[in-house]
Amino acid sequence: QSVLTQPPSVSGAPGQRVTISCTGGTSNIGAGYDVHWYQQVPGTAPKVLIYGNSNRPSGVPDRFSGSKSGTSASLAITGLQADDEGDYYCQSYDRSLSGSYVFGTGTKVTVL
Amino acid sequence: EVQVVQSGAEVTKPGESLKISCKGSGYRDSSYWVAWVRQMPGKGLEWMGVIYPGDSDTRYSPSFQGRVTISADKSSSKSLTTTYLQLSSLKASDTAMYYCATLLLYKYDTTGVPLYYFDYWGQGTLVTVSS
Numbered sequence: 001q002s003v004l005t006q007p008p009s010v011s012g013a014p015g016q017r018v019t020i021s022c023t024g025g026t027s028n029i030g031a032g033y034d035v036h037w038y039q040q041v042p043g044t045a046p047k048v049l050i051y052g053n054s055n056r057p058s059g060v061p062d063r064f065s066g067s068k069s070g071t072s073a074s075l076a077i078t079g080l081q082a083d084d085e086g087d088y089y090c091q092s093y094d095r096s097l098s099g100s101y102v103f104g105t106g107t108k109v110t111v112l
Numbered sequence: 113e114v115q116v117v118q119s120g121a122e123v124t125k126p127g128e129s130l131k132i133s134c135k136g137s138g139y140r141d142s143s144y145w146v147a148w149v150r151q152m153p154g155k156g157l158e159w160m161g162v163i164y165p166g167d168s169d170t171r172y173s174p175s176f177q178g179r180v181t182i183s184a185d186k187s188s189s190k191s192l193t194t195t196y197l198q199l200s201s202l203k204a205s206d207t208a209m210y211y212c213a214t215l216l217l218y219k220y221d222t223t224g225v226p227l228y229y230f231d232y233w234g235q236g237t238l239v240t241v242s243s
Contacts, residue, residue, distance in 0.1 A: 036229040045233040052218055089157055097174045101159040
């Protein structure tokens with residue numbers, strides 16, 4: 001049972017902007033721990049999109065952006081493209097239960 | 113170039129044990145943590161544990177503590193290391209894809225604690241438990 005909650009699905013037409021929320025609590029995001037985002041295309045391993053709340057690794061398009069506020073974080077995708085379809089996960093650290101890396105529940109992005 | 117390669121798919125019976133591997137190469141040195149992540153069919157990602165191959169310091173998720181064992185080979189090469197995930201007393205509910213991933217240190221927080229994210233991922237090892 002994940003401690004980070006995401007919407008099960010979001011969708012948008014090509015070219016549109018979509019956002020995915022990640023809601024945590026006072027022992028993880030609200031405690032100041034950074035949020036990272038991963039994209040998982042069906043049948044492949046996850047790939048990091050955003051680290052440290054808002055930083056993009058080399059090679060990730062600037063259509064992807066991240067932010068964090070309070071106990072929540074968000075991933076925005078602008079100029080939605082067909083190959084953006086897949087599952088997206090947020091991830092942070094939780095200081096309860098002896099400290100653990102935690103993932104969000106995951107959000108399926110569909111391009112209409 | 114960094115590469116993370118996992119062992120191949122496995123089919124096993126309930127009650128048996130299994131050890132899968134994750135080989136990383138191309139790193140500048142061996143100063144990195146390796147994590148294991150489970151993904152059950154149609155479900156999300158679950159962190160299982162991490163190991164620092166340099167000294168085999170290991171931490172487990174409370175959800176997996178006592179049920180799995182993570183270990184590592186000490187290689188004479190600083191840029192090559194192999195980590196292992198041992199699954200014991202397997203049940204049908206252990207059927208899943210298991211991923212390994214290296215943790216990249218990207219900064220230190222204000223108290224000097226290192227912060228990481230999951231950087232390079234292996235291709236995954238599908239474990240099927242069926243009688």
